[in-house]
Amino acid sequence: MFSRLFAPRATAHAHCDLPCGVYDPAQARIEAESVKATQEKYQANEDPHFRARAIVIKEERAELVKHHLSVLHTDYFKAPHFEAYPQLHDLFNRAGKAASAAKASTDPATGQALLDLIAEIDRIFWETKKAA
Secondary structure, rough: OOOHHOOOOOOOOOOOOHHHHHHOHHHHHHHHHHHHHHHHHHEEEOEEEEEEHHHHHHHHHHHHHHHHHHHHHHHHHHHHHHHOOOOHHHHHHHHHHHHHHHHOOHOOOHHHHHHHHHHHHHHHHHHHHHHH
């Protein structure tokens, strides 16, 4: 009896866990810019202590990129987006692998490759926001 009394009378459906304004690829981009900047600073400095700190910072920032991309991929983008942009799953996969490559490398080219993939995700994200 109590279960019927307290059962919901209507089912609500939401696009996101929270209002969509909380999602933005800018978070991943900012961290990726830090990765690339740290790689550049690493290359420009021969001090082993500085380089060791740069590696730690770069790796932390690359992990944050992966986190932010994962949240966008799993929480913001929904089935209609993947239907409209069939390359989206592969794009996130490549971006995640690029974040791992940048994490493991001191070459700024890997940071730039990551930024390029995030730029493509950003473009699609804003197209979906305009359509909503």
